[in-house]
Amino acid sequence: xxxxxxxxxxxxxxxxxxxxxxxxxxxxxxxxxxxxxxxxxxxxxxxxxxxxxxxxxxxxxxxxxxxxxxxxxxxxxxxxxxxxxxxxxxxxxxxxxxxxxxxxxxxxxxxxxxxxxxxxxxxxxxxxxxxxxxxxxxxxx
Numbered sequence: 001x002x003x004x005x006x007x008x009x010x011x012x013x014x015x016x017x018x019x020x021x022x023x024x025x026x027x028x029x030x031x032x033x034x035x036x037x038x039x040x041x042x043x044x045x046x047x048x049x050x051x052x053x054x055x056x057x058x059x060x061x062x063x064x065x066x067x068x069x070x071x072x073x074x075x076x077x078x079x080x081x082x083x084x085x086x087x088x089x090x091x092x093x094x095x096x097x098x099x100x101x102x103x104x105x106x107x108x109x110x111x112x113x114x115x116x117x118x119x120x121x122x123x124x125x126x127x128x129x130x131x132x133x134x135x136x137x138x139x140x141x
Contacts, residue, residue, distance in 0.1 A: 011043025012093035024113025
């Protein structure tokens with residue numbers, strides 16, 4: 001994939017310690033985007049001059065209402081959208097707190113155990129990120 005016309009984006013696999021509802025050691029936040037009717041990890045395009053880490057934190061805040069602490073880098077997703085290459089850099093991010101508010105871009109946020117999160121995400125590349133999060137945190141599913 002060439003970098004000509006490359007769309008740069010960043011996001012996080014946002015997590016918090018499990019709340020005991022299904023016995024999962026942690027919960028992962030997924031966002032629903034009504035425009036695409038999909039479930040994914042919070043992510044978005046970088047603003048001009050914005051570095052990927054700052055963009056990832058901003059997107060989490062904008063899409064979930066959560067402040068977060070970035071952890072290890074996760075695999076970068078590369079794919080084509082509308083004929084243009086897109087690169088999304090991801091990090092593991094622990095949720096520190098906040099309040100979700102519905103927006104034009106995201107109308108729902110759910111917190112799910114890893115197994116359920118794998119089932120809910122729309123794209124296979126997002127399932128890979130769930131597994132990568134568990135690996136870097138040293139947590140079993």
